Every structure is written in C-alpha cells, then in structure tokens.
Amino acid sequence: MQVTETLNDGLKRGYEITVPGSELDEKVTQKLQEAQPEVQMKGFRKGKVPLPLLKKQFGPRLMGEAMQETVDGAMSKHFEETGDRPALQPDVKMTNEDWKEGDDIVVSMTYEKLPDIPEVDFGDVELETLKVAATDEAVDEALASLAETAQTFEAKEGAAEDGDQVVIDFKGFVDGEPFEGGEAEDYPLTLGSNSFIPGFEEQLVGATAGEDREVNVSFPEDYQAEHLAGKEARFEVAVKEVKKPAKAEVDDELAKRFGADDLDALKTQIRERLEAEYVGAARQVTKRRLLDALDGKVDFDLPPSLEEAEAKQIAHQLWHEEHPEVQGHDHGEIEVTDEHRKLAGRRVRLGLLLAEVGRKAEIQVSDAEMTQAVMNQARQYPGQERQFFEFVQQNAQARQQIQAPLFEDKVVDYVLELAKVDEKEVSKEELQEAMESLEDA
Template sequence: MQVTELLAEGLKREYRVVLPAAELDAKANERLAEMKDKVRLNGFRPGKVPVAHLKRMYGKSVLAEVIDQAVNDANSKIVEENGFKLALQPKVELPQDEEAVKEVIEGKADLSYTVGLEVLPKIELGDFKSIALDKPVLAVTDEEVGEMVNRIAEGNRPYAAKEDVAANGDRVTVSFVGTLDGEKFEGGSGEDVQVVIGSNTFIPGFEEQLIGIKADETRTVNVTFPENYQAANLAGKAASFEVTAQMVEVPSEMTLDDEFAKTLGMDSLDALKEQVKSRIAQEHNAQSRAKVKRKLLDALDGLHQFEVPPTLAEQEFEGIWNSVTTEMEQQKRSFEDEGTTEEAARADYKKIADRRVRLGLVLAEIGEKNNIQVSEDEVTRAVVERARQFPGQEQQVWEFYRQNAQALASLRAPIFEEKVVDFLIELAKVNEVPVTREELYAEDEADKAA
C-alpha cells in the first residue's frame, strides 16, 4: 500500500492511496481457497473444486469484496498511524472511468483512490476549578403554596346548573364557529367548550360578551386577536364568532379542608400543601439549574476556543436554520418583522452552530477523560419514560428505540451531558445567591439564543 498526503488544511486531510493489483489478487486467492471447502458444484466432490475454476466463476465478485475490505483497512490504518479522531466517516472517491474500473476488477491494474478525512481537533482542557458560578436560589413561601392550592381548588370547583342568564364567574358550555372576513379559519371552531366568565383564559373580550347569555341562545361575539398572538396569521386581526350556549352553571361553595384534599387522593389538606410545596421547589430547582448550566457553558466556551470541524458546524447550522425558517413560514413572519436581515440572521445562527459543536466536543472530551459513562439501566429508564408519553403505544415505542441505534443515542446523549455538567458543577466554585421569583424566571437574550 502506498499513501501520499494531498491536503493538510485545518482539520481537513486528503490522501491518495494505491493498492497494488498483486496484493489484491493474493487476498482474493486466499478468499477463494477458503470457499473451496464450502462451495458445492455439480461434477465436483466437496472440497475438490479447483481454485482456478472458482476464480473463473466468482473471481470478479470476490475481488470486489476484497477491494471493499482493503479500502476500509487502508483508511483505518491511516487514521490509526496518524492518531486521528474522525469527526465524520471517511469520504472515499474511487475511479469513475469505466475502463480503469474494469482493469482493476479484472486484476490488471492497481487500485488508486483518494480519501478525504475531517478530524477532530486536539482539545486542551481548561482548569475547571477556576470556574465561578452564581447559583440563584429561591425558597418556597407559604404564599406561593396558598396560591397554588387555590388554583387547584378553582380547577376542581363544582358547578350547578343555573336557570338564569350567565353572570361574571359563571361557567358556560358553548359551541362556536369563528370567521375572518366572513371565511372560516383553522382552529376557529369548537364544540362543548367550557368557558368560565372572568377567568381571562380566552381571547380578550370573548368572555365578557357572554354575560347575559342563556341556554340555547346564539349570539355573535366580535373580538380582535392580540398583536402577540401565538398564531401569527391571526395576530392583530378582527374575528367574529357565532356562539351557542348549551348550558349555564353557577359555581358552588367549596371549603379548603381535609375533605377537599381527600377528593384529590390526599390524606389531608396539610399533605396536599406539602405535595404542592415539593412540586414548586422542584420547579425552582430546575430553573436554577438551567441558569447555572447556561453560565457553566458560557465559562466552558470562554476556556476553549478552537476550530471546529467545518462539516459538523455546517450540519448543525442547517438543522437550526431549517427549524427557524420553517417556524417563520408557519407564522408568516419575515426577517424584517424580526428587526434583522437574512444575511445577519445567518451569521448569528452560524455562530450559535459553531458554539454548539464546540461545546459538544468539549463535553465529550471531559466525559472521556474522566470516565463518565451512561449505564444501560439509565438508558432503559429513559426509554421507559419516553414510552409512557404515548399511552396505548408503549410496546411500539419500546421496540422502536430498541431496534434503532440512532434513536437510542438521542436518549443517551442528554443523560451523558447532564452527568458531565454535574461533574463540572462539583469542581466549580458555586456561590448561592438569593433571588426573587421574577429574577429566577426572567428570560434574558442569552437564554433565548441557547
């Protein structure tokens, strides 16, 4: 085998490899000799088929298999001898000229091909003990617990049928058909929808116009969608709804006591409050960790600046860009609506893609150097948790992940990342900072970009 380096530019390498015809022919003869004891041909006793006869019958197909294996072995040898870690699979370019290919297959000419490699950079890890992180902490207050319990109670408040017209606080069961400029629109119709007047859960102005309605009455409700409405095609637009009331109900009295808690499956009101407090604490802790992780990734990005494999960065960018443009098309928004241009947006998202790839490589290197691994039990628990998200299809989901290595890797990756983050937080200097709820849940521009 003869190897000539053609390119060594950044993280890209290219080599010309020549595999002599004599070597390929010798390997093909070895393979044919192995076949002699296995092949059954009419007119020959088992194990007595001449190699020359096998070569006439199977020579070309065997040589093609040998060439495929030889190319893989040659590429692996180049990678091993140079100590490369590959970012992607080698890109092999075999001869395209039909006559040249024919001569190689017939064993009359050496095989000459080029192989392109994109390698991972050598990463010098920084001093993680030098990282200082502020961890926002927020204790759960009795007021928070009380507000949550009250919301739970309101969501479970009983209602009784009412013969009179609807008033503020009443619940009205309605069916409606919405139109824009006289035309029905997607998502504008509903059947047996319960509306609590004054709850502010519907489009502004919708609930108030139901005051005074009675069962079996139909009326037109005119509203204007908010400018920041999630469906961009409806934002700021005026719509009309033909609304028919099927039932009007008045809220019944309800007492927050142990009996109420028991209707929710709890032993007592105190037990309900403890569960609510625990849930709020989990939400605070998750939000706090998300902010600490963001600061940790910023610190890692500052400690590790190196060239990232261009193809990996491009693939990451394409994934981000496709997601962004698809969402903008669905919302019928343009870059001008976002206060930027397509060129500027591309530049910004390329920076984000580079950062993601760089941080991914750093986290992988940290995990490898510190023997951080994801156990099979952890992956299995992740598969079970994912399957539970699809009631009635658990078995299909389970089989999908167990038979799809790439899908399984998509579950393993975030577990690995969180374990590396835990490892780094243990090494960093973490300073707990008391914050308000508004500060803890505030979303800054960096969080949005992340």
C-alpha cells in the same frame, strides 16, 4: 498499499490510497481457500472443487468484498497511525472508474478532522449556584391555583355570561340536512372556552334557562372533516340550564380530588413538586453560567461542515419558532445569518470540548440510564409505548438523540465537581429573573 496526502488545509485532509491488484488477488484466493473445504459442486466431491473453477464462479463477488475490506482496513490503519478523528463520515471515492481485474485500486478519501482540544483547568472556574426554598406562601399560591382548576358550576338565575356553563341540546344542519356528529343532548358548554366552532359560543351569551336559540356559523376552511370545511351551518339549540363557576374550597375534599389523603398531605406533595421545579430551574442557570465560563476559556479551529450544519439547524429551529402556524418543512431554503453562525460556533466549540472532557474522563451513559430515559420519553405516547421502544431500538439516530443530553449532563456534573461552586439562597422571583435572562441571551 500506498497512501499519499493530497490535501492539508486547516482541519481538511485528503489522501489517495493505492492498493496493488496483486494484494486484492491474494485476498480473494485466501477467501476461496478458506471456503474450499465446504464447497459442493456437481461433478466434484465436497472440498475437491479446483480453485480456478471456484474463482470463475465466486471470484467477482469475493472481489467486491475484498475491495471493501481492503479500503476499510486502509482507512482504519490511517486513522490509527495519524490519530485523526473525522468530524463526519469521510468521503471515499474510487478514482479509476475503468478498473478491471488485475488493476490497482486507487481511492480518494477526504474528511475534516476534529481539532486538538486544549486542556482546561476547571479549578479556575468560579460559579454561583442558586437555591430556592418552597415557602408557605408559594405553597398557598399553588393551592389557590389548583382550586381554580378544580372549579365546579352551580345553578344560576338570569342570563349566561362568558365563563358560565350552559347545558344544551343541539342539532346542526348543513344545506338544510342534519349532519353526522352535529347533535347532542345535555351537553355542558363553558362559554368562552373556544371548544366549539368559532362564533357558536358567542351567540349563546345572554341566553336563559328554557330558551331556544338558533345559532348560525361557518365551519373553518381547514376543518378536520373535509365535507364540512368552509360550509355554513345552522344549529337549533335548547338551553336547559345556566350555571356559574363555583370556586373549590381549599380543604381535605379538594386534596382527595387530587389523590391526596388530606390537605396536609397535598401541601407536602406541592412543596416537594415546587422544590423539584426550583432545583431543575437552578440547574439550567448553573449549566448556562458554566458554559459561558468555559466559552471564554477555550478557542480552537472548528470543522466547517459541523459549524455550517449547526447554523442551518439553528436557523430552521428559530424560523419555526417565529412561524408556529407552519407545521411541515416544505417552506423552502431558510437564510443562515451571521448571528446563526456565531451561535453555531459557540455550540459546536462547547460540544466538542465537553465531548473531549467526557472521553478523557471515560464518562459513559449506562444501559440502565438509557432505559430510564427511553421510558420517560415513551410516556409521552400513551398506548404506543411499545412501538416507541421498538423505534428507538431500531433507529441509531433516535438513540443518539436520547443519549447525547444524558452524556452532556454527566460531563457537566463532572466539571462542576472540579470547579469552585458557591451556593446562594435566593427568592423564587430572583430565580425567575435568572431564568428569563437565559431566554434573552
């Protein structure tokens, strides 16, 4: 086997691999000899079928296997000898397309290799982490917010206003005929909730208990029931009660509504939740500050394919953030700007650095950690947890998407252990400012 370099430009590499036809023929013969004792064929005893006959019948298929194994072996040997690690799957093509049995195989292989990552003295990295305590004031604010969400409604005299609740019977008609799903009794509707067809709730503002009203609306063009989309509808509405919101009292009864034994227990739960939120937010700030520090310490060539792929991903993500109304991906090509490429360069550089640090430190994501992460994500699909587990098990890309952030966080923890880290106590407002600065950067 002969390997000849054809390209050496930055991180781009190209090679021509030539495998002698005699080597392939030997490999095929070896495979036939290994299988011969178990082969049965009409007219011959088991294991006594002549090699020429076996080669005639099974040779073409075994030749394909031998070619693949030989090329794969040549690639593995090349990467082992050179130490190159391809950034993406190498592009491998057979160049002599008119190949016939007995000819040499000539294969071209091109790839971009991962760069050599310089060593970083993490002991020189100085960081300040933020710590926030869950104050009594913060707990009281959270309690007040819970009380608002737990509001009830009580009977009210007079006309209904936005925010009030009306208990109604209604019946809807399209083209003069009742339609399925357009009728209900004793339905509690909060005015201003926008839970009904646009225009419906507004026409009940000012209604009083015992009043009958006619409501005329048009179903949206994109209404989920296609037979009603864009249609005009008339509703006969009987207003049975008008109620005003009643704020829940912050007491033991409120606590029980949220699953706590009493108010003190609810306060403890809230304090623990707030502290966990503060820790998570502070972690994001610390991680960003660490990455900023590392970005200023390393500089090396980047594989163009990785950089361009990341730039396209960033452009696509930002475009969808600016156009949230577009759900699909049939929006055509999205322009990749210099700003996208700059951000992509940073992400790829830091990603390669952290990957190399993790590789050298032999950092691994355990099976238990992966299982826990999959379980956490599966909870986002109530009733479909089993299907989600099966999807992840069968999809290597899905597993990688779950594993990658786990690995990165473990590498970040490793680096923080080596860096000089000071803790600073701040208020939740200062932490919020720090978080907002991440969004602006």
